[in-house]
Amino acid sequence: MDQVRIGIVGLGSMGTQHGKYLAGGEIRGAIIAAVCDMREERLQWAKQSWGEHIHTFTTLEAMIDSGEVDAVFVATPHYDHPDAAIRSLQKGMHVLIEKPAGVYTKQVRLMNEAAKKSGKVFSIMYNQRTNPLYQKLKELISSGELGEVRRTNWIITNWYRSQSYYDSAGWRATWAGEGGGVLINQDPHQLDLWQWTIGMMPARIRAFCYFGKHRNIEVEDEVTAYVEYPNGATGLFVTTTGEAPGTNRFEIAGDRGKIVIEDDQLTFWRLRVPESEFNRTYTGGFGSPECWKCEIPIHGNHPGHRGITQNFVDAILKGTELIAPGEEGILGLTLSNAMLLSTWTDSWIDLPLDEDLFYEQLQDRIRGSRFTKQAAPDQLLNTEGTH
Structure with a gap:
């Protein structure tokens, strides 16, 4: 061929x-x-x-x-x-x-x-895996340049969507039509990059999803999730479609410093010696490791x-x-499923996810939905698969 x-x-x-x-x-x-x-x-x-x-x-x-x-x-x-x-x-x-x-x-x-x-x-x-910013971040972490990951924070609230957006099609923002809100529609790229760049999935998740908090919809439009990783690291993921102006800031702290991606820039606060080494050898009381602010050059197009x-x-x-690889799509989806399930059950969710329980909970919400809306006829065309 x-x-x-x-x-x-x-x-x-x-x-x-x-x-x-x-x-x-x-x-x-x-x-x-x-x-x-x-x-x-x-x-x-x-x-x-x-x-x-x-x-x-x-x-x-x-x-x-x-x-x-x-x-x-x-x-x-x-x-x-x-x-x-x-x-x-x-x-x-x-x-x-x-x-x-x-x-x-x-x-x-x-x-x-x-x-x-x-x-x-x-x-x-x-x-977004073709974005040189995130490719460089993945490289810095996988090469050991950042040291062991200790904390991840992603605030991604620049997904502003008005009520008219949700009203543009009858399937939008419904359990039966879309299967969720900001997590399933706007955030799949960030949820993928979150685990792809740091190279690991959480061990457990506790999330708080708010449904129809800012808009007349039945699915989640604001989420705050806390995660714990197998190595003891922690993470936070905050997202919404109802905030203006929004923020997109991804911060990863490691033993050798901290990396921040914001405003299409990658900044590395690089420690001269690893924090663990400094803590083990320093005897001066107050003090902290010497830190260099490095503006990392990003090469290539997106x-x-x-x-x-x-x-x-x-x-x-x-x-x-x-x-x-298509098989990796299940990883980011696992994170969003776990966040919803944590909210629905008001509990911590251990990974691997209980897939049957999530499915049952989702079907309960589809069957129990009493939510209706009417999209304008001229807005219904050409809407499938939009974000």
Whole structure:
């Protein structure tokens, strides 16, 4: 194979964005060969916009059975990601899914098992992993430059969303339609980067989620979570869609200093000697280790969505290592599931997560929902998969 024929399932906002750069020839070794959507008007729009050669289908089965595609790009609403991926993998398709991996880990684990059995390339659109800032952070931690991680704090409150945003589609911010709020919609990238950059998952989580605190919605729009790691480190994750102006500050303290990412800058407060060594040898009473403020240079561009898609295609054609293996989507989702479950049960949640309990609790909220809203008809088009 010297060219990957990609079929996109779901022509909402994200599916359309991905289709545009594929149709524009921006991904080496790939073409957009087909699109799949239940809405005939979106299929016709795709042919008119991207070329009459585009094959159109109203069902995923028809597309993956057509012989016209080698890989499927899943850009459907959240609940459908695992099912679409599983069906595509079982038919021999390579698969790239939009984030999140799904709504609940029990469903995503089945998807991961299907991917393993298929032997096909499976990736997830964690495009923030291509950001040089977070790549440098991961490098500094994994190389030992920061020393053992002792504390992580991420305040990510610049996800401001107005009531009109939530009213733009009937499925938004509902348990049945979206499966959650800020954690499942806005924060999947940060939850992924949180564990990816430091190289470990928490051992347990205690979270406080607030549902419809700032907006007329039934899902979480403000969260404060405290975590404990296997090595004794602690962490804090604070997020909301109801705060303006917001903050995006990620702080990691280690034995050799502290790293902060804020305002697209990475700053390393580097200790001349490790804190543990200073504490063991210093005899002067009051005092602290000598510290150097280092502005770490960041090189390279941030290819974002295109970077993950190009990497996916290169993995198919050349065997290139994936930046964001699809199987890793379950990690960030585990964190968000655990935060919700901690709130629902008013308790600490140990990891690995009790997946059956989370699923049962989620279904209880879907069945018990009395929440209704009416989206304006002209706002319903082209909303699936938007953030």
